Amino acid sequence: MNRTFYSLLICLTIILLFENVVSAQSVEKKMFTDSLEKKREIAPLYPNIDHFLNKYSINGRFLRTKEIMDRLSISDSTAFYQYKKGRDGQHIGVGLIAGGAGLFLIGEVVVLAKVLGNIGTSHDNGSPAGATFMILGGGCLLTGIVKTITGGQEKRKAITTYNQAMYLKRKRVGLYIHPGLTGISAGLRF
Numbered sequence: 001m002n003r004t005f006y007s008l009l010i011c012l013t014i015i016l017l018f019e020n021v022v023s024a025q026s027v028e029k030k031m032f033t034d035s036l037e038k039k040r041e042i043a044p045l046y047p048n049i050d051h052f053l054n055k056y057s058i059n060g061r062f063l064r065t066k067e068i069m070d071r072l073s074i075s076d077s078t079a080f081y082q083y084k085k086g087r088d089g090q091h092i093g094v095g096l097i098a099g100g101a102g103l104f105l106i107g108e109v110v111v112l113a114k115v116l117g118n119i120g121t122s123h124d125n126g127s128p129a130g131a132t133f134m135i136l137g138g139g140c141l142l143t144g145i146v147k148t149i150t151g152g153q154e155k156r157k158a159i160t161t162y163n164q165a166m167y168l169k170r171k172r173v174g175l176y177i178h179p180g181l182t183g184i185s186a187g188l189r190f
Contacts, residue, residue, distance in 0.1 A: 048163045053151060056159065072162055079162040086154025093148030100140025107133025 049068070056063045063071075065087070072080035111130030147181045175187050 104137025
């Protein structure tokens with residue numbers, strides 16, 4: 001009897017915890033969508049994306065990568081593909097850096113083991129495996145660093161392209177004066 005009661009109590013507790021987690025997630029999601037709608041109301045129709053140290057923001061609010069990709073895909077497809085290309089380049093660069101560091105470390109361990117194994121002997125068996133790993137690792141490291149930097153530059157170019165497109169979409173209301181061949185012309189732009 002006691003065992004059955006405790007089993008039912010544990011099952012009921014698990015169900016209640018699961019229900020609380022699900023309801024908390026739905027409340028959090030609703031709060032996030034409400035705040036996002038308010039931010040869209042406050043933000044101008046065609047805002048600029050600012051960047052500082054590889055972080056992007058609109059009116060001081062930092063953007064996640066998904067938000068940037070959504071904005072770029074809706075407004076300007078060339079900027080979207082350029083940003084995606086830069087982001088992919090950065091990911092490849094980070095992978096090359098990690099792989100190069102691993103190869104370099106393996107080469108260093110092989111060379112160190114060879115040196116420690118030859119202590120007290122005067123002969124060298126001539127195996128360049130450690131040096132080969134170190135050279136390959138160093139090459140991968142350098143290539144990865146270059147690829148990461150060029151990926152970041154590509155992303156910044158995409159944001160600049162987006163900002164230029166948004167500048168052209170904004171309506172500029174005001175007066176203008178242009179000198180011409182026959183005189184000066186004035187007009188109203190709206």
